[in-house]
Amino acid sequence: MDQHWDKSLAEALPGFIAPESEVNFHFALKELIAKLNDSHAFLGTRTLFLNFSGDKFIPFETKIIDDRAIVISSKNDSLTKLDDIRIGDIITKFDGKTIAQILKEKTRYIEGSNAPTVLRNANTVIFNGKTKNAEIEFIRDGKTTVKSINRYIYKDIKVKPVTKEKWKILDDNIGYVDFTSLMYDDIPALIENLKDTKAVIFDNRCYPNGVMSAIAGWINSHEKDFARFTYPDITYPGKFYWSRNFQIGSENPANYKGKVIVLVDENTQSHAEFTAMSLQTAPNVTIIGSQTAGADGNVCSFQIVKGFYTAFSGIGVFYPDKKETQRIGIVPDIEVKPTLLGVQQGRDEVLERAVLFARSGK
Template identity: 25%
Template sequence: MAKSHVAALVLALAAAGAMAQQQPAMQWETAALAGSYKENISEDEKIAGLSKLWSEVKYNFVDTATLEKLDWDKLYLEALPRVRATRSTEDYYRVLQELVAKLKDGHTGVYPPQELSDRMLGIPLLKTRPIDGRVIVTEVLDPGLRAKGIMPGLEVTAVDGMEVKAYAARELAPYVSASTPQDEELRTFGYLFLRGPVGTAPRVAFRDAAGKQFEQQLPRVSLEVRKAAMANSPSFEFSMLPGDVAYVSLNSFNDNSAAEAWLAAFDEIAKSSALVIDVRRNGGGNSDVGYKILSTLDDKAFLTSRWATRDYKPTWRAWNKEQPMYAEAPEAVQPDPQRQYKKPVLVLTSAGTYSAAEDFVVAFDSMQRGTLVGEATGGSTGQPLFIKLPGGGSARICTKQDTYPDGRAFVGVGVQPQHIVKQTVEGVRAGRDEVLEAALATLQPK
């Protein structure tokens, strides 16, 4: 072959390779499967949405052992007639929520269209929490409810004439996506408790410390009204406690404000004799925010979580070859060269410590920099993949598996504190923070 022909062939092959590498990414989300809201979307849209959800979970959900155990294809077939039988978009989304809840993953779930928010997500102006096997009022957001005798410390015993746990099992639990028992319990009897249509008012039975029982109707309000009634909780709170103990509550990692506030206050924090970091109410956000804070607690580099995701290769499937996982080693985060806190550190945790906040706790625990005090974390982190669904709703699917740097599991289990302390009903009624009290007691000279 002439040299000119060889050169042309080489160039052609190189160009073909470049084109193969530069092919545009597939358009994963299209308008065809994300139609606008209607009171009752068509049966075709419902089945298409179910099929899309089933397929995206099948190929992207990171916990393949759960898919196999559940027989995800069988669940899809069982859901088809239920989807066809729905007579409204609201009912359709309840079927999807119930299906996905079977995966038992807090970073996987179905979210109805915004138009259904008032019908599905109304909630009274109070907060509850499961404590000692009971449902306890922990905060009352409406002065009108307080005037009716509803106070923190009351036990909820029944809803609309049904024993409280039976009510939750029927009305809430089937739709709750949660990774651990403590996660499910907090969602069912805390975040989502008494959820229902805005404007309705469930009849709730209470019992006080003396055993006296009474009932009140609690009007459900929209999420916007509830949010406006709640005290604004900043991402960072700092105070000095007796004994020159610095108390820092990191309430959110949704943006960089917690890390920025930490760095701004660092010189004052550094004057303390010990430090208590509270992440009990931190539902997560961006893990890097917490890592910036941890970098000021040790002059050595620390490791973040180890992670993996599925690496699906169609040709390997054709060869009956086992599909691999793509894994990355933990990242080493370097210490802050300007700021270092050298004194004792305690971190407070609860089932409400979630997602990026758990990544923070895992890294802190691995650093062996101090003690974890409180209750096991929620046991759920990872990277969700968001997809659109017909009627204007959406879903998210956990695509990332995280572990301790040494491979120990915490997803599906929760990070376990070295010093387990639980809030009691008596503590709530007395206005005491028993977890913080226990943490401070460990700092006292023995």
């Protein structure tokens, strides 16, 4: 944590003992939970839903880059077109406040192990609200415009399903695998189709579907250590003990021999980070992208009292050499982040960099 827990708790106590209102009590507890600096952590109450995030949603997705929010996708094309919102629109103000101003006001209540994940989680907080309409200032084609947009209760957005190819072969015989849709039963066909490629790019900017063991077994020739944990000693609060090393892979002389490239970003969290660790055991692997969510391992969730739900990371996850992953995440070998211009041009700059590396080794 950025601040010792004892100090954080002491600072929060006045807000618990004598809150100015019921709403303020909820906010005091949420601020304390945010000080865990844990991307698994959250505080969920009906009061916070209505007074912090809000029950009305925008029908498009945004990403915060350089203190501005750029539209990256649509949840419902019809509703997005109704307000003439387009991918690449750069939102500079929301309801009269700059994105930077809103972040300054609200980030102390937003959970996250590190800054990129706090910004990821801030998108909902910035754009949700109680009212059906909101005002945005945005830039399109170099022109700044102010307009009103609609917000909806979530069920009325009718989020469109996203169908992605599980794998494909790109130019220059480079394989590409999307972990969003890949399932365990797909692995034999994937191996047959990609075994002769010169490189495989695994897109891990998502939450995989339990394919870690099968993929790690394919890219390794033998069993390897890849992780170890710390567990709390429930007989001695504050004490932890080390687990043994955990292994992945098995004897496989027909293992994949090409380059292995894994894409990560702030959406790579928990099991996705554990998956990245398992793939890092390959003899010729490179991680490309940006800092991951830094919340590996399991989640301890419980109800504090009726109507107050919370969670936090329950174990420590480390590499075999005891290098930690909590808050740090999976460190890229080559750092690449999306840019405002890249999004506007419809480019995936992280994937582009991976393809360049697959071709040139640089």
